[in-house]
Amino acid sequence: MTRPDPQPCRPPRAAANQPYRLPPPLFDARCLGCWFMLGLALLVGLSFWSLDLQWASFLSARALADMGRFLGEFLPPERSPPFLDKLLWASAETLAMSALGTLIAAVLGIALALPASRSHRDAAAVARAPTRLLLNALRSVPELVWAALLLISAGLGPFAGTLALALHTTGVLGRLFAEAVENAPPGPGAALRSHGVGGLRVFLYATLPQILPQVVAYTLYRWENNIRAAAVLGVVGAGGLGQMLAFHMGLFHMQKTASILIAMFALVAIVDGLSYLVRRRLAD
């Protein structure tokens, strides 16, 4: 049984694509996207044009032979036990740097997230804008630049690296925590506040328990990132595997360099694999 058409003589509907019309012109002065694509093409073109890229020295037969010889020097990777001991120690140092740096950052991040957020609707939050500015500044300077700066006051070694990781991560975590504080449901805090409970205890008993899951998740995520960062951070002299790498590479100890690269690679792969497993567990 077919249903009767409610409007037997309505005009034919316009086709979704009108086949008789020409396609719109490729460039239209009112089309924001076109201008944007043009600008993008210009940016890419100018970038390639202004950099003195030496593809010839990269792709010539001699360069390729050089590259081959260079890679050949890596073999076989150094495997003497004392060196492996040192390598293990440096890996532990890298892990410790990342863990401690992240921990300090989490504590400082919470401490800075409070002034950087409007905890309730009527809060004056005078410190919000300046604290956010500080957090953005901390965040936009990469760990490696912080490490290079800190070498002056902390000297060579893992301490500078730890502080560098802590500073950059404070910026990142502080901002995320501040958003978590602002997005937390206001009810519990308001209930305590209306009973005259002070700011610190409102934070401890209302805000903190609410944002704690997010705090832990963000901190673990940054820790994962920081392990990767800590492995290379030492290149400027801030401890861990990176410092060993820069040292041996500078002295052209290519076989030792190969072992260090393998250790870095293994560390990153283990962290990647673990985080993948954990995330899959949590997702199920």
Place this chain on the structure above:
Amino acid sequence: MSLAAPALRDPAWLPRLFWLSAGLVVLWPLLVLTEFRPAVLWAPENREPTLNFLAAFVPPAHGSEFLWLVARETWRTVAIATAGIALALLIAIPAALVTTRMLSISALAGRMAALPFVVRQLLRWLLIVLRSVPELIWALVFVRVVGLGATAGVLAIALTYGGMLGKVYGEILESGEGQVTVALLRNGAGRLQAFFYGLLPQNAAELTSYTVYRWECAIRSSVVLGFVGAGGLGQLMDGSMKMFAGGEVATMLLVFIALVALADRVSAWLRLQLG
């Protein structure tokens, strides 16, 4: 009466105290391993240079010649990032097209055939390898081979970001609804046709916003690569730092923060436009 009185003490204080002290015990080896001695910062041999260095921060260097140099190096930093991402796309787009299982013809019948499966898996592993070597390491190796210069930086960014973008593009393409693509493929459209008319329109916004985000990251990376001699703001900053020229470092830090903020703005605006 004692029933009505509320407990004034935190009911969970014992577990809290326990976990806090357990944490401190774990913390101890970390402090030893990282040679965590904050007193070092205030030791006289470190305090003097630090204070001098910081005192030199004000006023930031603002000679016209130096500002011109900084402007040129800033452009180089952006250019290295942009060129690197452009080359990375040359790796990532074909790799994503090949690896995504949405465009597999043999998978339409149920299971993917053996050869396509092996090819996809091998390419995926290659992308993982490219991605997991940090760009700084690539740059160190390239600088050793071809000498200082922007080429090493561009290639390092291209390789690492090529792996990263390729993997994530593949994941984005696979995450969406596949009906349109499958319908096109079943009706005899080629894979590229199915991509352009099915997959791409569905995922264009997400793909673009991820690319923009990575471009922003690449600008940060390209500053870092300068420290190993790949040119740009990083190299200039490294030089000034070695000469303890606080004013110059201050100017460059300010420029750098502004640059990152600008990239942040641009990418936020783009994401807003894409909806």
